[in-house]
Amino acid sequence: MIDTVLDRIDSTQDAALERLKQLLRIRSISTDPEYAPDCLAAADWLVSELSELGFDAARHDTPGHPMVVARHSAPGPHLLFYGHYDVQPVDPLNLWDSDPFDPQIVDGDMGPALRARGSSDDKGQLMTFIEACRAWKDVHGTLPGNLTIFLEGEEESGSPSLVPFMQENKDLLKADVVLICDTGLFGDETPAIVTRLRGLLGEELTITGPSLDLHSGMYGGPARNPIRVLSRVLSSLHDSHGRVTVPGFYDDVPDLPTQIKQQWDGLDFDHSDFLNEVGLSELAGEHGRTALEMIWSRPTCEINGIWGGYNGAGFKTVLPSEAHAKVSFRLVGQQDPHKIRESFRAMVQDMLPADCTVSFKGHGASMASEMNTDHPVFAAGLKALSDEWPKPAAFVGCGGSIPIAGHFQRILGMESMLVGFGRDNDAIHSPNEKYDLRSFHKGTRSWARILAELF
Amino acid sequence: MIDTVLDRIDSTQDAALERLKQLLRIRSISTDPEYAPDCLAAADWLVSELSELGFDAARHDTPGHPMVVARHSAPGPHLLFYGHYDVQPVDPLNLWDSDPFDPQIVDGDMGPALRARGSSDDKGQLMTFIEACRAWKDVHGTLPGNLTIFLEGEEESGSPSLVPFMQENKDLLKADVVLICDTGLFGDETPAIVTRLRGLLGEELTITGPSLDLHSGMYGGPARNPIRVLSRVLSSLHDSHGRVTVPGFYDDVPDLPTQIKQQWDGLDFDHSDFLNEVGLSELAGEHGRTALEMIWSRPTCEINGIWGGYNGAGFKTVLPSEAHAKVSFRLVGQQDPHKIRESFRAMVQDMLPADCTVSFKGHGASMASEMNTDHPVFAAGLKALSDEWPKPAAFVGCGGSIPIAGHFQRILGMESMLVGFGRDNDAIHSPNEKYDLRSFHKGTRSWARILAELF
Numbered sequence: 086m087i088d089t090v091l092d093r094i095d096s097t098q099d100a101a102l103e104r105l106k107q108l109l110r111i112r113s114i115s116t117d118p119e120y121a122p123d124c125l126a127a128a129d130w131l132v133s134e135l136s137e138l139g140f141d142a143a144r145h146d147t148p149g150h151p152m153v154v155a156r157h158s159a160p161g162p163h164l165l166f167y168g169h170y171d172v173q174p175v176d177p178l179n180l181w182d183s184d185p186f187d188p189q190i191v192d193g194d195m196g197p198a199l200r201a202r203g204s205s206d207d208k209g210q211l212m213t214f215i216e217a218c219r220a221w222k223d224v225h226g227t228l229p230g231n232l233t234i235f236l237e238g239e240e241e242s243g244s245p246s247l248v249p250f251m252q253e254n255k256d257l258l259k260a261d262v263v264l265i266c267d268t269g270l271f272g273d274e275t276p277a278i279v280t281r282l283r284g285l286l287g288e289e290l291t292i293t294g295p296s297l298d299l300h301s302g303m304y305g306g307p308a309r310n311p312i313r314v315l316s317r318v319l320s321s322l323h324d325s326h327g328r329v330t331v332p333g334f335y336d337d338v339p340d341l342p343t344q345i346k347q348q349w350d351g352l353d354f355d356h357s358d359f360l361n362e363v364g365l366s367e368l369a370g371e372h373g374r375t376a377l378e379m380i381w382s383r384p385t386c387e388i389n390g391i392w393g394g395y396n397g398a399g400f401k402t403v404l405p406s407e408a409h410a411k412v413s414f415r416l417v418g419q420q421d422p423h424k425i426r427e428s429f430r431a432m433v434q435d436m437l438p439a440d441c442t443v444s445f446k447g448h449g450a451s452m453a454s455e456m457n458t459d460h461p462v463f464a465a466g467l468k469a470l471s472d473e474w475p476k477p478a479a480f481v482g483c484g485g486s487i488p489i490a491g492h493f494q495r496i497l498g499m500e501s502m503l504v505g506f507g508r509d510n511d512a513i514h515s516p517n518e519k520y521d522l523r524s525f526h527k528g529t530r531s532w533a534r535i536l537a538e539l540f
Numbered sequence: 541m542i543d544t545v546l547d548r549i550d551s552t553q554d555a556a557l558e559r560l561k562q563l564l565r566i567r568s569i570s571t572d573p574e575y576a577p578d579c580l581a582a583a584d585w586l587v588s589e590l591s592e593l594g595f596d597a598a599r600h601d602t603p604g605h606p607m608v609v610a611r612h613s614a615p616g617p618h619l620l621f622y623g624h625y626d627v628q629p630v631d632p633l634n635l636w637d638s639d640p641f642d643p644q645i646v647d648g649d650m651g652p653a654l655r656a657r658g659s660s661d662d663k664g665q666l667m668t669f670i671e672a673c674r675a676w677k678d679v680h681g682t683l684p685g686n687l688t689i690f691l692e693g694e695e696e697s698g699s700p701s702l703v704p705f706m707q708e709n710k711d712l713l714k715a716d717v718v719l720i721c722d723t724g725l726f727g728d729e730t731p732a733i734v735t736r737l738r739g740l741l742g743e744e745l746t747i748t749g750p751s752l753d754l755h756s757g758m759y760g761g762p763a764r765n766p767i768r769v770l771s772r773v774l775s776s777l778h779d780s781h782g783r784v785t786v787p788g789f790y791d792d793v794p795d796l797p798t799q800i801k802q803q804w805d806g807l808d809f810d811h812s813d814f815l816n817e818v819g820l821s822e823l824a825g826e827h828g829r830t831a832l833e834m835i836w837s838r839p840t841c842e843i844n845g846i847w848g849g850y851n852g853a854g855f856k857t858v859l860p861s862e863a864h865a866k867v868s869f870r871l872v873g874q875q876d877p878h879k880i881r882e883s884f885r886a887m888v889q890d891m892l893p894a895d896c897t898v899s900f901k902g903h904g905a906s907m908a909s910e911m912n913t914d915h916p917v918f919a920a921g922l923k924a925l926s927d928e929w930p931k932p933a934a935f936v937g938c939g940g941s942i943p944i945a946g947h948f949q950r951i952l953g954m955e956s957m958l959v960g961f962g963r964d965n966d967a968i969h970s971p972n973e974k975y976d977l978r979s980f981h982k983g984t985r986s987w988a989r990i991l992a993e994l995f
Binding site: 115116117118173174176177180241242243283285287289294295296297298299300301302303304305306307308309310312313315316317319320321322323356359360363364365366367368369370371374376379380383385387388389390391392393394395396397398399400401402403404405406408409410411413415438439440448449483484485486509512513514515516 | 570571572573628629631632635696697698738740742744749750751752753754755756757758759760761762763764765767768770771772774775776777778811814815818819820821822823824825826829831834835838840842843844845846847848849850851852853854855856857858859860861863864865866868870893894895903904938939940941964967968969970971
């Protein structure tokens with residue numbers, strides 16, 4: 086029974102790839118208001134695609150970018166699939182080997198790959214599920230079962246409209262369990278189900294000193310330089326052991342249960358390879374922790390952007406009036422983003438010397454989440470994935486923040502099973518993002534198998 | 541005799557202002573290669589202007605922007621006048637109240653002023669000298685005496701072509717003494733002759749960590765973040781007393797002679813006003829020094845620009861591969877910029893953690909200079925300026941770097957007398973740069989008086 090669907094997936098890969106390329110050509114960068122019309126276009130493209138497949142699909146406008154919700158009613162358990170159609174910005178553009186929005190097939194280390202912004206995160210991934218539904222329908226004449234597809238357009242920009250939308254549309258979205266495709270393989274042979282996700286808190290700060298840009302000859306010495314102040318603030322965010330110094334930061338960080346640490350230590354993970362692939366050789370961060378421990382179970386504070394003064398060609402002897410940074414925190418356990426935001430802001434405020442002021446802008450705040458793997462969907466997922474891939478599937482953590490899983494838990498009382506087919510070298514959020522055709526193909530097959538297990 | 545020239549200046553101010561506006565409309569930003577044709581155009585405009593006045597004027601091309609040299613031979617002492625026709629960049633453009641290259645007459649705190657990039661630094665100032673020559677010629681039928689005018693187009697970008705040009709054109713440039721117009725009044729009633737100038741050393745550094753931009757979810761924790769490293773480096777450049785920590789930095793910094801400190805303390809200078817005008821209230825910088833002491837006699841280290849990661853709208857959870865800063869040092873006494881450059885680079889290198897590299901780019905290196913005020917030109921200057929302005933002229937220092945004075949000393953054996961009519965609130969290097977019409981008018985009259993004293 087499942088074999089005919091898998092065969093159908095195998096024989097229609099070219100057409101599936103063409104459909105993905107269409108979606109990738111849409112410049113749906115959610116964080117930059119300039120691309121709002123593109124986000125709208127991506128949502129419309131998906132509504133049209135899902136309607137054609139037999140879903141009752143609609144675009145739901147929000148104060149931000151629209152949601153897409155598609156429904157197919159049928160008897161049996163009700164699954165909700167979640168993905169996001171928005172993508173990261175593309176800068177620095179000069180480091181791309183081709184136009185980020187003109188998908189190209191390129192040679193990869195595991196065969197051909199599709200290079201484009203969003204190819205892996207998350208357009209390629211969400212299309213594996215839709216293509217599995219398409220193949221199922223081609224073979225059986227009907228969609229696989231009781232399904233809702235829910236696609237968001239603000240995942241890369243803090244999802245400001247998500248929680249209000251979920252709260253206002255509980256009936257529309259309530260199902261038995263959630264499937265999410267926005268994560269990666271554990272290894273090239275080993276699929277993974279993510280059971281722990283870090284939360285995320287984003288902060289932008291602007292430190293102001295003099296009321297105007299000054300000449301460093303006339304004022305250098307007596308006048309306060311906000312870049313110096315900002316550097317001092319940022320360099321004080323970690324102590325000499327790599328720990329974050331924001332007061333109370335570790336209050337709600339649990340110790341890792343021994344059993345989970347043992348399972349992770351048993352995974353086939355090479356710390357050196359992990360670092361070497363990105364040009365590094367030594368673990369930075371908290372002293373005495375393994376890489377997996379840090380990424381999956383420890384909170385961080387990172388500076389994601391900094392700017393101030395003159396950064397053009399040549400030199401300008403300016404003492405700027407303002408200096409800026411974007412700082413983010415990855416959160417774990419019960420860390421409360423709002424409490425940490427307040428503590429961070431108070432700490433910065435306290436460090437300011439005379440004549441400096443600081444203003445803050447929040448960019449999203451989500452708690453970490455942990456899944457209850459006793460739910461039967463997890464056993465079904467492990468089996469289906471282990472059938473498709475060379476090695477058995479593993480429960481893993483994820484350093485990234487997919488706050489939606491926590492929202493589904495808290496707002497709609499649903500567990501989420503996170504399955505995905507990305508690889509560490511996909512360069513998501515970086516120039517030359519790509520998605521292996523093997524990920525796309527076996528990903529589609531994996532969903533078909535999971536659907537067969539669940540329906 | 542001088543009165544007829546002064547009357548002529550008074551009655552031709554409107555036409556003089558129109559000529560200055562023409563020069564200000566040329567976008568001669570020297571640091572940005574995009575504006576090279578504009579620098580050429582400014583040089584050509586000046587050659588044409590000086591030729592029309594009767595000078596034997598020519599553009600001298602260099603590997604960078606051209607020099608303008610204009611000669612009028614006559615009996616008597618030979619004076620060389622220096623100014624620069626290039627200007628600073630204009631960013632942030634949104635803070636200008638009008639197009640920086642469309643000069644506007646605006647209301648100022650001392651009557652009307654001319655707003656435009658370069659109005660004060662240095663096009664307005666250099667034109668005071670040229671207009672004095674023009675009025676002299678209008679009245680006497682000939683230029684005032686044995687004169688060379690030497691105008692540079694790279695002053696705002698480290699003057700890379702200047703020293704080679706001076707070395708290769710000693711005969712062309714050799715005179716008895718130099719007059720420079722690129723400084724300011726000491727107070728609104730008090731003209732000044734600058735006798736001390738700080739040197740300048742510019743450094744741009746790029747710290748590289750991972751070989752590509754990383755996702756802060758996947759790598760946040762174990763991966764090195766170059767912005768964090770840069771912040772730490774920059775925040776360590778000063779100690780808690782505001783002193784620069786670069787090894788050996790103060791080795792060649794002399795104590796200020798008591799006599800000069802007393803003269804400065806006797807000047808009518810209000811530290812509070814100086815700071816309040818730019819939105820500050822407390823002296824930053826080295827503890828226990830007055831503002832004048834710091835600006836005129838102490839070296840500094842300032843961060844003039846910083847950038848790395850994402851700085852667009854919204855948020856991007858990136859760990860960037862690179863972070864950058866532009867750092868400059870103001871130098872005094874016998875501080876050797878090359879020695880300090882090496883010491884700074886070694887210090888940064890030593891601070892780098894594993895997996896980080898740094899690359900440097902030098903942006904100009906000039907020593908401080910101090911004038912020998914025994915030369916008779918200084919007595920003549922003091923008298924002429926004191927005749928024109930309400931209060932007597934003062935010998936002062938200057939925190940800015942006009943390395944040309946040192947070059948004239950070292951390469952051509954000439955003393956320079958620096959006289960200028962800018963004000964602290966001219967916003968040079970900042971948005972809304974302006975030059976008071978009073979400065980332009982009385983500046984022109986001042987030069988006419990100085991020429992009358994010297995010829």
